[in-house]
Amino acid sequence: MGFEKFGRKSFTGITKTAKFVDFLEEGKVNGTVCKKCGAKYFPPRADCAACFSNEMDWFEMPKKGKLETYTIAYYAPFGFEADCPYTMGVAEFEGGLKLFARLSKDLKPEDINVGMDVSVKPVKYEDGQMSFEIVRA
Amino acid sequence: MAKDVAVIGVGQSYFVRGYEGSIRELAFEAFREAMQDAGITTKDIDASVFCSAPEYDKQRSPAGVLAEYLGLIPQPTFYIETVCSSSSTGVKVAYGMIKSGLHDVVVVLGFQKMSEITSAESQERMGRGADIQWESPFGTMMPAYYALYAQAYMAKNGLTHEDLMNVRIKSATYGQINERAVYRKAVTQADFDPNNPNARMAAPVAWPLRVGDACANADGSSCIILANAEKAKAFSKKPVWIIGIGAASEAVNMAARPDFSKGLRAPYIAAQQAYTMAGIKPSDVKVAEVHDCFTIAEIMAYEALGFAPVGEGKQLIREKATYKEGRIPVNVDGGLLSKGHPIGATGGSQIRTIVLQLRGEAGPMQVPGEPDIGLVHNVGGVGLYGNVTIFGR
Numbered sequence: 001m002g003f004e005k006f007g008r009k010s011f012t013g014i015t016k017t018a019k020f021v022d023f024l025e026e027g028k029v030n031g032t033v034c035k036k037c038g039a040k041y042f043p044p045r046a047d048c049a050a051c052f053s054n055e056m057d058w059f060e061m062p063k064k065g066k067l068e069t070y071t072i073a074y075y076a077p078f079g080f081e082a083d084c085p086y087t088m089g090v091a092e093f094e095g096g097l098k099l100f101a102r103l104s105k106d107l108k109p110e111d112i113n114v115g116m117d118v119s120v121k122p123v124k125y126e127d128g129q130m131s132f133e134i135v136r137a
Numbered sequence: 138m139a140k141d142v143a144v145i146g147v148g149q150s151y152f153v154r155g156y157e158g159s160i161r162e163l164a165f166e167a168f169r170e171a172m173q174d175a176g177i178t179t180k181d182i183d184a185s186v187f188c189s190a191p192e193y194d195k196q197r198s199p200a201g202v203l204a205e206y207l208g209l210i211p212q213p214t215f216y217i218e219t220v221c222s223s224s225s226t227g228v229k230v231a232y233g234m235i236k237s238g239l240h241d242v243v244v245v246l247g248f249q250k251m252s253e254i255t256s257a258e259s260q261e262r263m264g265r266g267a268d269i270q271w272e273s274p275f276g277t278m279m280p281a282y283y284a285l286y287a288q289a290y291m292a293k294n295g296l297t298h299e300d301l302m303n304v305r306i307k308s309a310t311y312g313q314i315n316e317r318a319v320y321r322k323a324v325t326q327a328d329f330d331p332n333n334p335n336a337r338m339a340a341p342v343a344w345p346l347r348v349g350d351a352c353a354n355a356d357g358s359s360c361i362i363l364a365n366a367e368k369a370k371a372f373s374k375k376p377v378w379i380i381g382i383g384a385a386s387e388a389v390n391m392a393a394r395p396d397f398s399k400g401l402r403a404p405y406i407a408a409q410q411a412y413t414m415a416g417i418k419p420s421d422v423k424v425a426e427v428h429d430c431f432t433i434a435e436i437m438a439y440e441a442l443g444f445a446p447v448g449e450g451k452q453l454i455r456e457k458a459t460y461k462e463g464r465i466p467v468n469v470d471g472g473l474l475s476k477g478h479p480i481g482a483t484g485g486s487q488i489r490t491i492v493l494q495l496r497g498e499a500g501p502m503q504v505p506g507e508p509d510i511g512l513v514h515n516v517g518g519v520g521l522y523g524n525v526t527i528f529g530r
């Protein structure tokens with residue numbers, strides 16, 4: 001339980017990584033790191049595909065990243081229409097970890113460029129849903 | 138060139154909006170044509186494989202239902218899916234079934250009745266088209282994912298909107314002469330002009346992709362009949378041999394993808410495997426079908442298949458090298474953009490086109506010079522599954 005609070009609209013209620021949402025409430029965007037072999041994962045995983053361990057710790061994603069790519073969605077799937085248009089993208093952080101998220105509404109299309117410096121932070125929607133977004137560095 | 142498994146029959150329904158019949162009747166259209174093409178009866182078939190994207194099917198476990206309707210009971214049957222590449226995967230599995238000696242003749246039937254569900258149901262399913270745990274909660278759709286690749290690729294490689302438009306214009310050139318295509322109209326520059334109030338293709342869908350950059354949904358079916366060498370020689374005057382097969386997978390989540398500006402990785406890996414197995418190089422391919430679900434996908438495919446160096450795919454469309462008379466004709470049946478993309482039927486339809494080309498039976502779409510080697514590039518999801526199959530005479 002708990003994961004239904006993730007994102008604009010969640011499709012998954014139960015996952016062993018549901019604590020991710022609690023970290024968002026604390027202001028942290030966290031991935032998981034394997035206690036046995038040190039493999040780092042974002043989005044978080046409960047199991048390590050490198051060594052098969054299921055003992056994972058949480059770590060906070062780095063703050064300095066670059067925008068690798070983005071798109072502006074003018075059409076939305078069912079349940080997201082009211083947000084249109086919205087921007088989504090992929091940011092790459094120190095150490096090669098990447099994340100996919102929406103870009104902050106503060107970033108206007110004309111201000112967005114491939115390769116720009118970005119960071120990531122949690123966001124709380126008016127209905128209480130928790131997510132994270134790519135923001136200007 | 139190994140001549141172990143051959144295509145002995147191909148069939149395809151018309152690709153249409155809103156097919157006037159049920160899925161079993163749709164499947165029968167491609168099956169009848171392939172069986173008549175092969176000149177065999179259902180007694181000659183040892184097994185059947187059915188392929189679709191299940192999110193559009195109301196019928197649960199369609200293989201048994203369709204096998205009965207096609208007269209393929211009591212032979213074994215089962216169902217396979219890799220979304221948009223389901224029927225290429227079906228052909229790969231059938232190849233293995235024959236090559237192992239388990240069966241002599243196997244039918245691969247791809248089908249999709251996208252209009253089976255309402256547009257509201259379709260819209261709901263589209264929202265679940267990716268990683269539902271970590272990505273769908275942001276409001277993702279298929280065009281947005283390909284747009285991520287387009288944005289990174291265009292920024293790095295100097296590909297322009299005009300280049301993308303020219304891919305669409307090429308596909309429409311051939312959609313007009315393919316009577317089975319869903320989109321038969323010509324496309325011109327005016328259709329993409331944002332200052333033209335009647336432009337049908339200029340509106341942004343997921344920037345940088347516009348309406349005209351996206352393929353046409355359709356209902357349709359395809360059928361490929363495969364046989365071992367002994368049966369192929371007995372049944373067929375013009376067997377077309379499968380000489381190379383490659384397949385690969387990729388992380389569903391965008392966060393785990395390599396450099397977006399280099400295109401999709403899975404089809405590239407699949408191509409390497411298929412070329413190695415066939416013992417040929419990209420320049421040996423005389424005609425190709427690539428998975429142009431979006432215009433950008435065709436440009437990326439040129440590079441994944443080695444038809445153009447990395448970052449230079451744009452040159453092929455600028456030089457019209459992928460037109461029918463060009464150096465490497467690509468999608469001269471209209472492709473997914475104009476012929477249409479009935480998900481589970483698409484791979485089989487691409488294979489049918491290549492088989493007809495190698496037999497010299499492609500009619501107005503026939504590539505000159507009696508092509509002897511053809512290639513099919515079929516991608517499932519946003520590069521989630523990559524499939525490349527090479528055919529020879």
Ligand SMILES: [Zn+2]
Nearest residue numbers: 034037048051
């Ligand atoms: Zn580990």
